[in-house]
Amino acid sequence: MATSYERYQKRRLISSYFSVILSIFLVLFLLGSLGLFIINSEKISNNFRENIPMSVYFKDTAKPEDLKSFEEEVKKSAYIKDIVFVHKDSAAVSQQEVIGEDFVHFLGFNPLQNSFDLHFKGAYVEQDSIKNIELNFKENNLIDDVVYDRQLVDLVNKNIQTITYWVLIISGFFALIAMLLINSSMRLSIYSKRFIIKTMQMVGATKAFIRKPFIWTSVKLGMIGSVLAIIGIIILTYYADQKFPTLHLLQDYQSLITVCAGVFIVGIIITYISTYFATQRFLNLKSDDLY
Structure with a gap:
């Protein structure tokens, strides 16, 4: 027991x-x-912030040396994480794959522009900071437009x-x-x-x-x-x-x-x-x- x-x-x-x-x-x-x-x-x-891209589109009058100069200048900036040049022909091929049609052949010319896709360091992906960067880019007469998702940055x-x-x-x-x-x-x-x-x-x-x-x-x-x-x-x-x-x-x-x-x-x-x-x-x- x-x-x-x-x-x-x-x-x-x-x-x-x-x-x-x-x-x-x-x-x-x-x-x-x-x-x-x-x-x-x-x-x-920062990982989420750094995945928000900004696209900078150049006018057709921009020469290769102008594009190269812009890229080198941006790479020296404290806010940049990476920058990738997108040629207008490469952009056209990508768009054709998306929409499934050869719009270049249909139009007879490529309406797209040479551009750069930029990703910034997380600390700079704030509405004020990224707005100042956008305004700074637009001072360049060769730049046609600067595009990024403002609502996504705020969200x-x-x-x-x-x-x-x-x-x-x-x-x-x-x-x-x-x-x-x-x-x-x-x-x-x-x-x-x-x-x-x-x-x-x-x-x-x-x-x-x-x-x-x-x-x-x-x-x-x-x-x-x-x-x-x-x-x-x-x-x-x-x-x-x-x-x-x-x-x-x-x-x-x-x-x-x-x-x-x-x-x-x-x-x-x-x-x-x-x-x-x-x-x-x-x-x-x-x-x-x-x-």
Whole structure:
């Protein structure tokens, strides 16, 4: 009978430990993922901004040396990420593939113009900055038109600000949930041993002596949960890096190490604090209150 009871207690203890580790893993994985997003938020937002193109169309009177001079001048600018020359004949071929008709043959001439497709660095894809660049280009008499999606620029910047704001709120919410959830799991784990705690007190054990093994056990569970969360974050980062290779998330070792170290430390701190206050509560209970 005693053996059966001991097995039951052991299964109950393992189940309690598993729930604690699972709670720590889930919460820290979510917090770590949000932390990684916040750290790389500027890089992610710049990636979206830098994919918004601007097309600069030149008049037919522009000579090859004029086009070359413009390209070299723009390449020296601080705002440029890349610039690609699009010859009018290449543009005509692309348009023919899109519409499925040879409009050059039909019209008897190519109505398109030589142009440059520009992508700017993320910091310059703001309405004021990009407007100044547009006005600067239009001062060139050889440039016929400058085209970019103004609404898309506004929409991207507005959405990035909104997303960043809500991510910060959600991160704070999850941090609070983490404390409550892990604290609850710790208290449930210690609750099953409340009689052992009271027995140790009755034979003269100090609070620090009683508390020590509980804290150490909880910290070890916190370490296990943290390591599992770190593995999950690394897998998530690898997946995101495969989907968005231009972000180079895996190459940013500093950010990844910072998040993983933060997750590990937070896992230890939360379990330590939760266990300390949970054991303190049962240490202060009277014998009648244990039931």
